[in-house]
Structures are given as structure tokens and as C-alpha cells.
Amino acid sequence: MDKVFQKFLRSGIDLSPVGVERREDNNPYFCTPKGASIFGWAGVDGIHFCFVRDFGGMVFSVSPMNSAPDFVHPLANDFEDFLRLLLACSDSAALEQAWMWDKAQFEAFLQDNPPTQDQQRTLSELAEKMKLTPMEQPWVYIKKLQASFDYSKIKYTEDYYDVDMNPEAEPTMPEWKVYFEGNFWGHSGKDHAGTEIRLNKQFDWARHHWVIPAAYSCSKGLVMDFCMRTPEEDIRKFITKWDLHPENDSCEYFTQEQQMQIDLDNPLCLDFIPRLELNGKTMLTSHGCSVVFNPCLPDGVINEAEAKWALEHYDLDTSYGWMIFRATFPWTSKRRPEIKALSLTMEQQSCRVPGPHFKAHAPGDSFSFLHPVSGKKYTLTVQELEQQTISEKRYGSDRWFYPTHFTAMSYTLSPEPDSDVTICDCAEGDKPLEIAPCSDRYAPEARNDIACIGIIGGADGPIAIVCGDSSKEKLHAVCSSLHFEPVEGDIEWRIVFNIKSSNEMSLGLI
Known part of the structure; x- marks a missing residue:
């Protein structure tokens, strides 16, 4: 035991x-280091002071509320x-x-909290009986000690790693198992975990570096993990461009057009369709899921544990961002085949790219625009344009009052595009109004505007109606957003291009 402490x-x-009271019941907290010997308490927030085994006479503070x-x-x-620091600062709170x-903050605290009379008496007694003088430059002393200390050497009890005791504790990585009827968060059914087949294939495609570390042979099919790598600087540029932070990380803060552009810019997002060729037979994916690891998250925001576990299992570099997509491919035969040859084809899904806006006042109006990739010129000609309403009976709801007014437009495009040009309303629709309370607390809430579903087209865009044979122009139709009252003036429409920026790519896996 430290001789000064004995004295x-x-x-x-x-x-x-001065904020160091002694107790008989020195019960530790979840964050009290293993081997700690508690000698004092601050009397607030569970803060206590201790020695720790294997650290000699060093004095530590433990603050459970941090x-x-x-x-x-x-x-x-x-x-x-430690006593000399108390003499210099008058209270353990500063330490x-x-x-x-x-x-500056440290010195301001000392200036704003001068010692009370009780503290002065205690400090005088301490200096006299222990023959000690105040520590010179206490802030410099503490900062130097903490800067040179290796915090990784502190050991904790099991309570520290228990998420029930410590909600901020890192969950323990479970045994790595992959199921056909499962995802990164668990599985359903009674099927057994798949047998891991290490592939360790790497390639570059769609402006990203990819790693396919493994596939898993299950009773119902093959499961494969696709790991897309993104440099940290690309993520930071994206965050800066859109000024993203926890307070505005929601689609409600951005217009529909901004949301489309954000999806295009997001370096951790890419929609693709994988296909496998197993022993000469094509295997298509039936379902999938994904997790994302972002090394640029702000303080207070953490990556989900499942993403960290995937990176750890596959030994992926945590200085990069990763999108890990898990795809399942049902067997093409009743029995699990022997894998003799396996190849992969990657196909990018079309991206919705916002284009120019236009207004149409009457049939016969036309608008010309250029395709952003091919440069081809198209001309849209309005054939019909009229305001319409949906019958309230179609909704069949006593709880909600829905908007019913919309504008329908039919048009032709010349030359006819290859289904990669669509039209949508630039304006947001009106949100339904609740007119009666809900008796079912589990019923979903209506938060977004609704599309003109079931009239012409659907929520994802318009459809084309073909009149005559294939040599004639196709007649397309689109509906505006729904409103409670007829829209005054002309609707502003947006051209949307459905574009693939990368060609298909194939490679052998086995």
C-alpha cells in the first residue's frame, strides 16, 4: 500500500x-476497472476514485454517467x-x-468555483498534517499524464460488456452462421446453417472495388455475400455536398428531386442484379438484404453491430466504407448439386435521373429535350389534358379523408424511347387527413402523400398505352399528384430518365 496513503x-x-468522501460500502459500478480498490466518492453521479491492480499507486477517477x-x-x-492536486484545485470536480x-475552461472553472470556508479548513488541515504543497500547473500535469496513458491496458469485469448493464457496450459477436431463410439479423425456419465456401474473389465494377469473400451451400440454395468498397473521402464529399447530419437525415427534409439526386450521389448505395451460372444452369436471386458500414459517422452515431461483425469475419479494411449485400439463389434442381463450375454476372439496375421540367397548358403543346447519355432529341406532344376526380368510395375508409383531385395527361414521344423516359408531377400531393380516431393502436399511420393508384399507372410512375399496331406512335398517360382541391394553373411536370451507367460484367468464381 502507498506509504502516503497509509499516512x-x-x-x-x-x-x-473537497469531493472525496469515504464509505464502508464501496460497491463497484459496471465501469469500475477489474482489480480496483475504491477509496473515495464524489457524492454525485456515482463518481468514485480508486487504485487499480497492476498500475502501482496511480489514482483513477471513474464516472459512470460519462x-x-x-x-x-x-x-x-x-x-x-492526488492530494497536491486537491490542494491546488480545492475540489475533486475539477480533477x-x-x-x-x-x-482556459479548466482555469475558468477554478475561478468560478472558489473554495468555501469548509473547503479552506479541510485544505489547510491536509497541507499541515501531510506536509504537502499545492501542485504547480495542475492542468498541465493532468493532461500530460492522460495523454501518455495507454487506456487499452485497463481491464473490466463482465458487467462492462453486458448490454443490460452498459447499453453502450459492444455486443459480443455471435458464432458466424448463414442461412438460406435468414439475414444478417437472424433466421426463421428449422433449416441448418450453410457450409461456407471461401471464394476470395476481387474485381472492379461500376466505379467500385468489390470483394466476394464466400458463398454458403444450404439445403435450399446458395447464399453469397457481395462486399462493395467505398473510399472514406468519397463518403465525406457526399456528406458535405448535401450537408447531411443526424438532424436532417430523413427524406422529409428534401424534395423528391433532391432525393433522386441523393440516391444517385450516395457512394454507399448501388442497386444491382446478380446472376449465377452453376454447372451451366442459370440461378436467379430470390431475396436478399444488406448492411452498411460507414467510417464517417458523426459522434454519437454508431454503425450497427451486424455490419461490424461482417467486416470482422471477412477481415475487411475498416478505413473504407462498405455495403454488404447478401443474395440467395435457389437450386434449380430438387437436390443440392455438386458445384463443378460457378460464374457470376453483375447487372446494374436502372437509376432514376431527374431531367428538365415543363408545363403544358392545352392539347397540342409540345416540349423538346435531350437524353443525358445518348444526346438524342425527343419531342413530347400533349394529346389530352384534363382535371379529374377519384370517387371517395374507392378508398373505403371512415377514418381518413383522402384527396381526390388530379390532372390526367396523355402524350406521345417522338421518336419513341426504349422505356427509359417517364414523366411525373414535380409537386408533392396532399396528405390524407384523419377524421376519426383509430381504435387499433397497431394500425399504420399515413405520413406521406399518396399517388393516383388504380387510375392510370401507379405509385412508381406512369404506364404506356398502345393504340394501333407497333408502327404507330404509342400513347402514354400520366396522372398528377392528388389534392383536396383542383390545382389552379398549369401542372409542372418533370422528365425522369431511367439510366444504367455500367455495363454487365461476368467472371468465374469456381
């Missing part, structure tokens, strides 16, 4: 006025220095909080 115990000095990983900090190399302050 202090014999002195009978009560340090409770956020991980800032529960424990060294305060002094030995107990004598315990010094880790998060700069020098």
Missing part, C-alpha cells in the same frame, strides 16, 4: 468537503500527487472533468 488514513482527515469510452481516467501518478476541457 493519510492514520491522519483521520475528512476529504468529503459515455463510452470515457468512463475511466488517470488523475495522478500516486496518492501524494474529474479536466479530461474534457482545454486550459
